[in-house]
Amino acid sequence: MIEVKDIxxxxxxxxxxxxxxxxxxxxxxxxxxxxxxxxxxxxLNAIMDLTPIKRGxxxxxxxxxxxxxxxxxxxxxxxxxxxPGMTIQxxxxxxxxxxxxxxxxxxxxLLRFFKLKVSDKIQDLSKGNVAKVNLLMGLSLxxxxxxxxxxxxxxxxxxxxxITEVFSSxxxxxxxxxxxxxxxxxxxxxxxxxxxxxxGVIMKEFYAExxxxxxxxxxxxxxxxxxxx
Amino acid sequence: xxxxxxxxxxxxxxxxHFLKKEIVAGHLKPGEEILSRRQLANDLKINPNTVQRAxxxxxxxxxxxxxxxxxxxxxxxxxxxxQLKSEWVNQAVKEFVSAIQTVDITIDEVTDLIKTxxxxxxxxx
Amino acid sequence: xxxxxxxxxxxxxxxxxxxxxxxxxxxxxLIAANLAGYILLPLEYMNNAREIMRIDSLTTAQFIENNxxxxxxxxxxxxxxxxxIALGIIGFIFYSVFIWYREWFGKxxxxxxxxxxxxxxxxIFFAKFLMIVIGVFSLLALQLLSLWIGEIIVSNIVLGEFYxxxxxxxxxxxNYIFQIIFPSIGEVFLGSYIIGFVAVLVLFTVILxxxxxxxxxxxxxxxxxxxxLFFVLxxxxxxxxxxxxxxxxxxxxxxxxxxxxxxxxxxxxxxxxYLLKHxxxx
Numbered sequence: 001m002i003e004v005k006d007i008x009x010x011x012x013x014x015x016x017x018x019x020x021x022x023x024x025x026x027x028x029x030x031x032x033x034x035x036x037x038x039x040x041x042x043x044l045n046a047i048m049d050l051t052p053i054k055r056g057x058x059x060x061x062x063x064x065x066x067x068x069x070x071x072x073x074x075x076x077x078x079x080x081x082x083x084p085g086m087t088i089q090x091x092x093x094x095x096x097x098x099x100x101x102x103x104x105x106x107x108x109x110l111l112r113f114f115k116l117k118v119s120d121k122i123q124d125l126s127k128g129n130v131a132k133v134n135l136l137m138g139l140s141l142x143x144x145x146x147x148x149x150x151x152x153x154x155x156x157x158x159x160x161x162x163i164t165e166v167f168s169s170x171x172x173x174x175x176x177x178x179x180x181x182x183x184x185x186x187x188x189x190x191x192x193x194x195x196x197x198x199x200g201v202i203m204k205e206f207y208a209e210x211x212x213x214x215x216x217x218x219x220x221x222x223x224x225x226x227x228x229x
Numbered sequence: 230x231x232x233x234x235x236x237x238x239x240x241x242x243x244x245x246h247f248l249k250k251e252i253v254a255g256h257l258k259p260g261e262e263i264l265s266r267r268q269l270a271n272d273l274k275i276n277p278n279t280v281q282r283a284x285x286x287x288x289x290x291x292x293x294x295x296x297x298x299x300x301x302x303x304x305x306x307x308x309x310x311x312q313l314k315s316e317w318v319n320q321a322v323k324e325f326v327s328a329i330q331t332v333d334i335t336i337d338e339v340t341d342l343i344k345t346x347x348x349x350x351x352x353x354x
Numbered sequence: 355x356x357x358x359x360x361x362x363x364x365x366x367x368x369x370x371x372x373x374x375x376x377x378x379x380x381x382x383x384l385i386a387a388n389l390a391g392y393i394l395l396p397l398e399y400m401n402n403a404r405e406i407m408r409i410d411s412l413t414t415a416q417f418i419e420n421n422x423x424x425x426x427x428x429x430x431x432x433x434x435x436x437x438x439i440a441l442g443i444i445g446f447i448f449y450s451v452f453i454w455y456r457e458w459f460g461k462x463x464x465x466x467x468x469x470x471x472x473x474x475x476x477x478i479f480f481a482k483f484l485m486i487v488i489g490v491f492s493l494l495a496l497q498l499l500s501l502w503i504g505e506i507i508v509s510n511i512v513l514g515e516f517y518x519x520x521x522x523x524x525x526x527x528x529n530y531i532f533q534i535i536f537p538s539i540g541e542v543f544l545g546s547y548i549i550g551f552v553a554v555l556v557l558f559t560v561i562l563x564x565x566x567x568x569x570x571x572x573x574x575x576x577x578x579x580x581x582x583l584f585f586v587l588x589x590x591x592x593x594x595x596x597x598x599x600x601x602x603x604x605x606x607x608x609x610x611x612x613x614x615x616x617x618x619x620x621x622x623x624x625x626x627x628y629l630l631k632h633x634x635x636x
Contacts, residue, residue, distance in 0.1 A: 029276060050469055051635040052566075070472035081466040083372075097364050098471045123461060161274075169271035188236055189275040209239055209279060218236035 001025055002047060002073070002145055002176060007056030009042055016042055018200035019056070025193075026144060026176040029167070033184050034197035035227060040180035043197075044147045047178075048075045060145065071101045073145040076138035078153060080130045084123035088116055088133060095137055107140035114162060128159035135166060148179040152186055164190065188219045196226055232273060240275055244283035252292065252303055252310070253317045259305040263293060361473045365481035370488070373449070377489050380445050381496055384438035388497075391434025392504040396511040399424045403516060414515050425518040426505055430528045435501075439531065442493045446486060450554050453482045454561045458636075465636050475630040476623075479558065486554050494535065501525050545612045549586070552619040556582050559622040559629075566633035578625075582618045586611055 002024040009017040016039050024030045034040045045051040047058055049065040060069055082091040088111075096102045111118065114132040125133060131151065138146055151167075152160055167190050181187065184194075188208065196204040203226050208219050217225075232247045234240060251257040263269075266284060270277040284301060287293045291309050295301040304310065329339065407417050429435060457465040468478055502522050509517055520528070526536040537543040560575030567574060589610035593599045602610070 027278065045636060048470065050466065052633050067472050067474050070470045075466070075470060077466060080462040081464060082462060083464055084461040094368075094467075098361060098473065100472075164274045165271055168274050168277065169267050173277075185236075189234055189240055189273075189279075192276060192278060209241065209282075212237055213239040213242075216237050220236065 001061065002178070003057075003059040003062075004043070004047065005057045005059070007043070007046060007058065008054045009046065009051075010054055011038070015200055017046075017053070020197070020200070020202055021056075022195050022202055022205060024145065024176045024178045027174050028192040029177045029179065029190060030193040030195060031184070031187070031191040032178060032180045032195045032197055033182065033223065034180070035182055035223075036198060039197055039200060040182075041149055044075060044149055044178070044180060047147060048073070050075075071099055071141070072143055073147070074138045074141050074143045076134045076146065076148040076151065078131070078134075078150040080122050080125070080134070082122045082133070082137075084121070086122050087118060088120055088122070088136075089118035091122060091133065091137065092118070092140075095140070099141055101142040103140050103142050106142075107136060110136045110139060110166075113166070127154050128156050131155055131159060131163065135163065139166070143175070145176045145178070148177070150180055150182070152181065152183065160186065184219055184223065191219075194219055194222070196223065198226070234273065234275070240279045241283040241286065244269070244273070244275075244280060245287055248283070248287065249292065249313060249317065253314055257303050259303055259307075259310060261303050262300045263303060265300055358473060358477065361471075362477045362481065365471075365473070365477055366484055369453070369481050369485040373453075373485055373489060376445070376449060377492065380438075380442055380493060383441060384493065384496060385500060387434045387438045388500045388504060389507075391429050391432050392507040393511065395429050395432060395434070396424055396508045399428075400512060400516070414513075418515060423516050423518045424508070424512045426501070426508060426520050426525045427528050429504060429508060430501075430525065430532060436531060439497065439535065442490075446490055446493075447557075449489070450486055450557050451561060453485065454558070454565065458565065463636065469634070469636065475634075476627050479623075479626055479630060483551075483554065483558065487551060490550075498522070498536070545608065548612060548619070549615045552586075552615045552622070555619050555622040555626075559626050562626050562629040562634065566629045566635060582622070586614045586618055589614065 004020060004022050004024075006019045006021050007017055008015070008019055020039075020043060022030075032040055032043065042051065046053050047060075049058075049069070058065070060073055063069070082094070086094070092107055096104065114129075114136065116129065116132060116136070120129075122130075122133065135148075135151070138148070151163055155163070164187070167187070179187075179191075191208055193207055194205070194211075195202050204222065206222065211217050211219065211222060232243070234243050248257070248263065257263060264272070266277055266280045270280045273280075284293065284295075288295065288301075291306065292304055292313060293301045294304055403417060403421070406412065406421070407414070412420075457463075457468055469475065471478070505520065505522070505525065509519060523538060526532050526538060534546065537546055556579050560572075560579050563571040563575030563578065565571070589602070589607050592607075592610075593601055
């Protein structure tokens with residue numbers, strides 16, 4: 001379980017996170033939705049120990065941040081983070097060299113599934129292929145938790161379908177997944193838990209299926225209530 | 230996979246409904262293997278947890294059964310199947326009746342309409 | 355432990371793969387410029403000497419009596435040799451900054467990947483530091499080799515009577531710059547390079563301050579650097595403070611400066627460790 005406890009963060013004088021708390025459980029897809037502005041990526045960065053927080057605590061399976069955690073949790077960003085001159089093969093080799101949990105077989109499967117060419121250079125990839133490469137790097141680690149930043153933003157419909165397929169078939173298993181998005185309708189059927197982030201706090205937290213069953217409301221219905229009501 | 234999900238009903242119920250329809254219609258035969266949880270989740274682009282829940286509920290209703298380390302199969306128990314069919318028809322009739330309740334029509338007229346419609350379907354309409 | 359050593363070697367190797375173009379370019383310039391100097395300068399001297407002897411009808415002995423013989427000295431103070439050394443120094447100061455900032459400001463933000471490697475972030479720090487050390491010493495070694503070859507080339511161009519031969523240790527004493535970058539006494543060599551590399555550590559710390567707190571951090575970092583400089587040079591003030599100009603021998607003063615540099619180096623490493631662990635931001 002990832003526990004985010006009352007974290008605060010400022011950008012200059014602007015308060016971006018004003019006490020955010022939630023958990024990400026194994027075996028579930030948790031979706032952090034925020035329609036307006038900043039905060040989502042910052043939360044992911046904070047969980048990954050890529051940016052300091054002003055107050056609060058983040059625990060991963062009850063442990064504080066440490067270098068070893070990067071074999072337990074991984075982050076799939078929404079832009080390329082490998083060196084532009086690297087080929088996909090070199091990027092994979094890089095991951096393999098440092099991560100003891102690298103799963104070569106899964107990497108090969110995903111390469112085939114995404115129809116990526118290992119000799120292609122990172123700098124020459126389209127936005128959709130960058131997303132695929134990022135997904136490949138992240139999903140090929142046998143980690144317990146995966147964080148994804150805006151996996152669908154700016155991506156063509158075919159790539160979107162492929163990614164959705166990966167989500168529904170290969171992503172979860174018994175992992176804990178946290179994704180951010182500002183556009184929910186595409187993945188409403190895929191997610192378990194919904195966290196609504198607005199103005200630096202979690203405005204609402206619920207399970208999508210329970211919401212449908214108990215109140216007959218879709219995720220978008222709830223969103224509309226919160227933002228417009 | 231011929232299922233379009235709506236966003237307001239629980240997905241596991243929509244999945245169960247779909248599978249029951251397949252069984253009632255005979256597209257899924259008694260004893261036939263059904264899709265794995267992962268495969269179905271994949272085909273419908275939904276969360277495998279949801280499919281898991283639908284399968285568990287159907288197992289509880291004895292509509293499907295799973296032997297250890299094998300794919301789930303449709304029940305071969307004729308009683309269960311008969312009951313499923315009758316429930317299915319009952320439900321349909323209930324919905325139909327409630328839909329036409331307010332219309333001024335005699336039962337004979339309705340029966341005739343149903344006969345015509347069923348013939349139409351049989352003749353491949 | 356063994357695993358982390360393996361990771362460290364990989365990181366160093368990885369940094370080397372990203373540096374070698376820069377290093378080889380500087381090395382290429384050094385060799386090309388030095389060779390040009392080794393050939394052009396003695397040729398010019400010999401032409402000049404023949405010209406003078408012809409016009410004034412001098413014998414070789416008479417010429418040598420009135421003119422300096424050729425040696426590695428004019429070569430060693432020429433732009434052909436000092437230029438590449440200056441370029442190397444400036445290049446490595448620049449590279450020490452670049453080695454960090456490229457992780458944030460490259461086409462892709464590689465710092466994400468780098469910080470998510472499951473190793474202590476100090477390994478990344480030391481890999482970059484070691485890269486600067488390796489770069490500087492390979493350049494020095496190349497310069498030494500080049501001077502040794504230079505002596506051979508020059509002595510073959512200039513006729514024996516016109517030439518004063520020096521061996522390599524003598525060449526390294528020829529000018530002030532060489533005395534700084536190639537000190538012949540082991541302790542001085544160690545000392546001056548310790549100060550140099552401590553300066554790199556301080557520079558790294560300033561960069562990490564800036565990367566952690568941006569503008570505010572840059573101010574903090576510069577403040578820190580000034581404090582370090584003051585601290586290291588502070589032994590110079592001891593005689594003034596105590597109004598006793600015989601309180602320290604020069605050698606003791608230098609020893610104090612070295613000692614203080616080591617302290618600054620340690621503090622910089624600890625500060626960098628803290629910043630990388632708790633304050634750095636992508």
